[in-house]
Amino acid sequence: MQKNFTQLENFGHSLSAPAYLIQPRSAEEIYSAFQQAKKMGVTVTARGAGRSYNDAALSGGGIVLDMSAMNQILEWDPLTGQIRCESGVTLEQVWQHVEPSGWWPAVVSGTMKTTLGGCLAANIHGKNNFKMGPIGEHVVEFTAVLPTGAEVICTPKKNADLFYAMIGGYGMLGIFTSITMQMKRIYSGLLSVDAFPVRNLHEQLTALHDGAPKHDYIVGWLDTMTGGRSLGRGQIHAARYLHEGEDPDPQETMKLKNQILPPRIFGVFPKGMLHYFMRPFGNNLGWWGVNTAKYIASLRKHTFRQPHAAFHFLLDYVPNWELSYGRGGLIQYQSFLPKETAETAWTELLQLSINNRLPSYLGVTKRHRPDNFLLTHAVDGFSLAMDFKVTDSNRAKLRSMLLDFDRIVLANRGRFYFAKNSETTSETALAFYGKETVDKFKKLKKRCDPNRLLESDLYRRIFG
Secondary structure, eight states, X not given: OOEEEEEXXXXXXXXXXXXXXXXXXXXXXXXXXXXXXXXXXXXXXXXXXXXXXXXXXXXXXXXXXXXXXXOOEEEEETTTTEEEEETTOBHHHHHHHHGGGTEEESSOOXXXXXXXXXXXXXXXXXXXXXXXXXXXXXXXXXXXXXXXXXEEEEOSSTTHHHHHHHTTTTTSSOEEEEEEEEEEEOSOSEEXXXXXXXXXXXXXXXXXXXXXXXXXXXXXXXXXXXXXXXXXXXXXXXXXXXXXXXXXOHHHHTSGGGTSOOSEETTXXXXXXXXXXXXXXXXXXXXXXXXXHXXXXXXXXXXXXXXXXXXXXXXXXXXXXGGGGOTTOEEEEEEEEETTTHHHHHHHHHHHHHHTTOOOSEEXXXXXXXXXXXXXXXXXXXXXXXXXXOOTTTHHHHHHHHHHHHHHHHHTTOEEOTTTOSSOXXXXXXXXXXXXXXXXXXXXXXXXXXXXXXXXXXHHHHHO
């Protein structure tokens, strides 16, 4: 295996670290990388598509395993809807493989570019978390290589302690090699979507709470730039699957040509160029205008049918959109609050960011429920994701504000998601996970990785 020393970045281009990059193609090559790391006295981190907003796939001075070459779909049964893939397979490969047969992944992220190994490591959630839980609940079985060289097979019943700790464990116990998942049966390539405005944060959370039981998916866009009585205003998109017989031609709507996002606007202008034209709006005034225009455009209630890919993968509409934030990049802060405290906490967060003149340029809300994974971020409540532009002049002030955010979230019994937050400290992680959970994870860590070969910058930050 070739080993290249290179500079790697997070998805938002706000963090970077040098590392030895290795691209394994088998379990044997993964173990070989562990042996190399032990000889060199460095650590190992797995990297899928590099779509994390923080340091989950960075390891300064260590070995980073680029898992993208392990990208084969190994088995697919269109009768049962079970698929087995190598861990470098992307969600894009999965949905394009299964949808023509009338299936769809039970849980997807906002981008189709993520790998399945990365999805399990972060235990991603989608716009249907309140109903379907995180992706881990739809994993039938996975195999993984431990730093000891052992290859393990895990299911909810076999090696269950590892199953519930490795999913959501950010690759710090072992490296996924194959994943078997259950897909969801669909009867159309379209979803029925209701779009309607909400005037403030209270209406936003009420709509998410009351609308979730009536739909299969629900998500809110939140205007993070406007305060006062309109604080938290935005738009809700609530969608449901079409039942059997509702779509007069399901075979046609499930064809890939009717799902793939077009690469050009009006068939002419390449979307890959859009981020250059977005950059002049990458400031407080520009984004205030964008948010205001979007809210005004959302005031008309309407119902429409939309392809699955178009509804789910909003982050893929504009390729390289993150580059519009400029040289310093962006970071995303996501907090999870119980339904009893969410409005109070987020009112304080939003107002604090406006007062500091460090407003988020984008806000997204979702409805959630608890799950049984060890390092879970889930609550019976809601999540709010906020994007912040990073510059040389605001970096220190932004970090200080986000640490204040952490204190507000903890005071309101909230939790955090470590595919996103890049400032959260080990003290905060211990406070919301609890000592019992952290001790249990570290005990598994010692068993699976006695030489502490698996460590990312994220792991060192949140576990010390």
